[in-house]
Amino acid sequence: EDKVVQSPLSLVVHEGDTVTLNCSYEVTNFRSLLWYKQEKKAPTFLFMLTSSGIEKKSGRLSSILDKKELFSILNITATQTGDSAVYLCAVDPPAIYGGSQGNLIFGKGTKLSVKP
Amino acid sequence: GAVVSQHPSWVICKSGTSVKIECRSLDFQATTMFWYRQFPKQSLMLMATSNEGSKATYEQGVEKDKFLINHASLTLSTLTVTSAHPEDSSFYICSAREQGIRYTFGSGTRLTVV
Numbered sequence: 319e320d321k322v323v324q325s326p327l328s329l330v331v332h333e334g335d336t337v338t339l340n341c342s343y344e345v346t347n348f349r350s351l352l353w354y355k356q357e358k359k360a361p362t363f364l365f366m367l368t369s370s371g372i373e374k375k376s377g378r379l380s381s382i383l384d385k386k387e388l389f390s391i392l393n394i395t396a397t398q399t400g401d402s403a404v405y406l407c408a409v410d411p412p413a414i415y416g417g418s419q420g421n422l423i424f425g426k427g428t429k430l431s432v433k434p
Numbered sequence: 435g436a437v438v439s440q441h442p443s444w445v446i447c448k449s450g451t452s453v454k455i456e457c458r459s460l461d462f463q464a465t466t467m468f469w470y471r472q473f474p475k476q477s478l479m480l481m482a483t484s485n486e487g488s489k490a491t492y493e494q495g496v497e498k499d500k501f502l503i504n505h506a507s508l509t510l511s512t513l514t515v516t517s518a519h520p521e522d523s524s525f526y527i528c529s530a531r532e533q534g535i536r537y538t539f540g541s542g543t544r545l546t547v548v
Contacts, residue, residue: 352536360440360527360539361478406477410537421468422529422537424477 321345324407324425332433335397339428341407342389352422353381353392354406361406364392397432404429436462436532440540447518447547454514455543457528463508464530468537469501472525481526484511518547 325340343351350368354361365374370385378397383390394401408422437460447453457467465486470478482503483491490503500522502514515522528540 350536354539359443360542363536363538366536408478421480421483422478424479426477 321411321423322407322409322425324405324428326428327426328429328431330431330433331397333398335432336393336395337397337430339392339394339405339407339430340389341391341425343407343409343423343425344388345409345411345423346388347411349410351383351390352408352410353390354408356404356406356427357402364405394430397430399432399434402430402432436530436538438464438528438530438538438540440528440543442543443541444544445546447545449519449547450517452514452516453518453545454512455526455528455545457511457513457530457540459509459530459532459538462530462532464511464532465508467505467511467528467530469503469511469513470527470529472527472542478527481513484513486511515545518545520547523547 321344323342350366352366353364355364365381367383370383373380373382378395381392404427406427407425439458439460441456445453467484469481471481472478480493481496484503484505486505486508492498500516505511523546525542525544527542529537531537
């Protein structure tokens with residue numbers, strides 16, 4: 319049973335398009351929801367969201383969390399070819415979800431391809 | 435910002451041999467580090483949690499005798515894949531959390547067992 323579900327799994331757009339990546343989750347009472355960008359190697363941090371309704375922005379990227387509806391979105395405006403990557407959503411759950419406290423639960427990711 | 439160094443970046447080994455992967459927190463102390471495995475086109479799956487000075491905690495389905503974890507200091511955790519087989523070929527990534535702040539990932543190790 320997937321606790322973190324991302325959609326779409328794959329997306330192809332052209333430069334300049336705006337994209338919205340979705341992440342829904344079943345984990346409640348989590349400490350934070352995180353977004354990462356993974357190119358060829360390890361994920362790089364994008365955002366950490368802890369409060370509902372507060373948008374976080376970094377350049378052309380923004381993200382928001384809805385704790386009531388249990389989802390988060392990652393927006394990328396004016397996409398560039400360098401945005402091509404797999405975008406991972408992860409939830410930092412409480413210890414009751416198994417494993418040791420502090421481990422992240424990842425979604426399967428959304429593969430974004432931006433064509434020139 | 436926090437930096438986690440992982441070594442080696444890639445390794446090719448023969449079936450039946452053992453491979454050690456190191457994960458170091460360079461500018462902070464990490465009492466807990468996490469080891470993930472990622473198969474092609476799959477997401478990161480937690481394998482185990484490495485605790486400094488005590489035994490690692492393994493996720494269900496991960497063989498602790500095959501994936502040996504040692505966390506001997508506050509800045510170093512090692513993962514040893516023993517008697518590696520081709521099905522162990524994967525991308526292994528460690529991460530550490532600095533004092534409750536966000537997780538930082540190592541650069542990953544691509545293991546190929548031939």
